Every structure is written in structure tokens, then in C-alpha cells.
Amino acid sequence: MIKVLVVHDACLLRQALAMLLCREHDLEVNTASWSDAVTGLVSWQPRVCVLDVDAPESAAPISQLALLAEHAAERKCGLLVLAPPSRPGLLYRVSQAQAQGYVSKGEPCEALLGAIRHVAQGEQFVDTSLGWDFLQAARVPLTERELSVLSLASQGASVAEIAGDLHLTNGTVRNYLSAITRKTGARNRVDAIRISQKAGWV
């Protein structure tokens, strides 16, 4: 039996995903919200964690993913990410946590079942439909510094606040914001934030 922990913040959707998986005779399924995920992993010792990383407030899952990945690595539990299609930036940020598997939410159930069995064997798995997104994710359009500036700007920080936080001058922050606007093909700063959020970079 493969023990699978489904992590999703919406109760209804994690129950629905669990129902989909527990019809399979080789899977034993349990669920958790993101705030219970580490506890669930440590106490139940699943072989695979299926993670929905695309909550409306996607900041929470991503910041908790690194912690979860640490506990998972110690316990030989594989992480399998349910990825939304066409969000290469989110994929890039998630892949930093070294998950073993990636399945698009746009694929049918069979793709997820196949991926769970691969990850349970200790193999890596990337859904073919995410190939293009991974290619775009690999071509990160922005530098680490630009991503830091963009992240603060997207939270509503002013130029002076960003400069203070990152120990830069106002002029340097403005230069970074111009570079971000140019590289994302945006019309202005607000448009750059919109484009970056849509792709999942912030």
C-alpha cells in the first residue's frame, strides 16, 4: 500500500481529491490543510505528499513548502506538486523546494495516479504537459535582485520603502523597476506587477 497525504487548503477540494485516489486498491489516503501538513507528514509518515500550491493566497503554500520539503527528505517521503498550467514563475519558485513530481491540474486523474506511483518508487516525474512551462521557468526573465524588488513592490511598498528594506538608494530601486517593466514587456510598473503575478513570479 502507498500512503498518500493530500494537502489542500479548501476542505471540499481535499476531500474530493482523496475520494478520487482512495478508489485505487494500492493507495491509502489521508488529507491535511497547509497548516497541518508538517504534523500530518511527521505523524502519519506518508510515502507521497500531493500538494496543491495554487491557493488564492499562494504565498502561504510556497513559504511552507521549504519546511515541508525538509521534513519529507528526512523521512523519504516524495513530494508531488499539483501545478496550475501556464504559470512558469510559480513552477520556478516551487521547484526550488526540490519536489520529486509535477502534474498539471489540467490533466485527467490518470496522470496524477501514474505520477503518485512513480514518486512512490523514488523516481522523479514531470507531466509532459508542463514541459513548456518548465522551459519558460528555466529562462527566468528577472534576476534574484529584481525578483526581490518586484516582490516588495507587489505588496504595495513605495520606492523609498523598498530602498530601505534592501539597503539600496531610491535611484537604484527606480532603475530596477524600469528594468523589470522593460523585461516583462509591461506598459508601466502596475502592469509589470500584473504580468508577473499572472505568471507566478511573485
Added chain:
Amino acid sequence: MIKVLVVHDACLLRQALAMLLCREHDLEVNTASWSDAVTGLVSWQPRVCVLDVDAPESAAPISQLALLAEHAAERKCGLLVLAPPSRPGLLYRVSQAQAQGYVSKGEPCEALLGAIRHVAQGEQFVDTSLGWDFLQAARVPLTERELSVLSLASQGASVAEIAGDLHLTNGTVRNYLSAITRKTGARNRVDAIRISQKAGWV
């Protein structure tokens, strides 16, 4: 038998929701993406449509909801919205389409099943956990005009572009943007957009 059409853009999640529902002996379940929803409604004639309105690109479902609601009203099909918690603005915009039922995605499956049976009887249904969100939605903090300005601004339009689109002067647009920033308790324009997006107003 109650015919239920589940509308969700992610194939995996609509299959999972369908699986959850089709265990019930009085439900007959079919699924559709948002782009197939009207076709599904017209050809299959369901009694209830269960709609996930919180896609990452939430603009698409909301703009299609009005069209779907028109077809549903003609065919005596009830619309049941799966609402994300704590997004009163999204609830406000969705409720303009006059859906009959609202269930929070944070509730367990039983809440959805109960709501489906209420809506199938032609009754209105609002999940108690959404009461506070509906109260906040009713206290719309922004005027219709401010919402129009905010919507364009959040798409990256400049003051001049917004002025052109809405036949206003640049000064008037700046006044609206200041009012929006003040009313949302934001630090600046970018912060006002962030706060409004989080609540689902745009």
C-alpha cells in the same frame, strides 16, 4: 434523480468533485470547463450547475457567469457557486449574476450536498460560514465608478488611458485613485490594487 453539472477549469479537480457527488444515489453528474459550460447546460439540461468561480484567472469565470445565468434562468437550472472564503468582493461580483446558492470551499462535502438538494428544490441557499463575507460584500466600499477606475488601473492602464476609456479628465481619474487608496486603507495606488484584488473587488 438530480442532474448536476460541475463546472471547473482544472480537469483533475472537476473529476474529483464529480467523484465526490456521484456516490450519492439521487445525483447524476456531468462535468464541463468554463468554455464548455453553456453548451453543457443547453444540451444536457441539468437541474443544478455547481460553479467554481475562483480560477487563478478569475476574470474568465466571472465574465462568463452572466451569460450562463441567462441560459440557466430560461431552463430552470439553479446555479450553485463554490466560493472561496474571505473574498467579499468576489462574492459581490458573483452575486450580481443572481445565483441561487453559495457554499464555501472551506466546508466539508456534506455542505455542498445539502446545498445541491436545496437549489434543486428551487430554494435559495447561503452557507452560514459565508455570512460574514456577504455582510462585507453588502457594504461595498467603492462606488461603481471607482470600481471601473480600479479595474482598469489593475490591468496596468495609465491615468491618461483610464481617462480616455472612461471619458474623464486626468485630474478626475487621479481624484478617483486617491479616493480608492483612502477607502481601502492602502499606502499607495499599487497597495490599493493589491488589497482590492485580495478581497476580490477586481
